[in-house]
Amino acid sequence: MYNRTAPYSSFQVAGTLYMNNYYLVDGIYPDRACFVKSLFCPNDHKRLKFKRAQEKVRKDVERAFGALEKRWHILKYPTPYLEEKKMSEAMYTCIILHNMILKDE
Structure with missing residues (x-):
């Protein structure tokens, strides 16, 4: 930004x-x-619901990315010379391969 x-x-x-x-x-x-x-101390039901939903989504994303990092070296140590489009393609490739491996297992 x-x-x-x-x-x-x-x-x-x-x-x-x-x-x-x-x-x-x-x-x-x-x-x-x-x-x-995330809200530090939500004071009503709507804010508490938002806080829980936000933390759940963030945790799911962190877990998923952690699982991919363990399997694919390029995600753990991305090369600084790759442009954004190439890194995006690498990420999608790793996700697809990961899902194919899980399905095969």
Whole structure:
């Protein structure tokens, strides 16, 4: 986002159009408008439900990526000279191969 290479994204919530991406993160990230952290102490049912859903999704993504990193070296130590498109293709390739291996086992 800082060097203007983030992908363009827009979405609408309750009639309001948002033009920037946002990322679900945990407490170690700095305070930025694009980082949505889990609520520290939710004070009503809706906020508590959001906090639980956000933490569940983040945990699922971290586990899935951890499983892929164990199996595929390129994901654990990505090469800095690969462009974004090539890294995206490598990621999809690893996911497909991982799923094929699980199905075969």
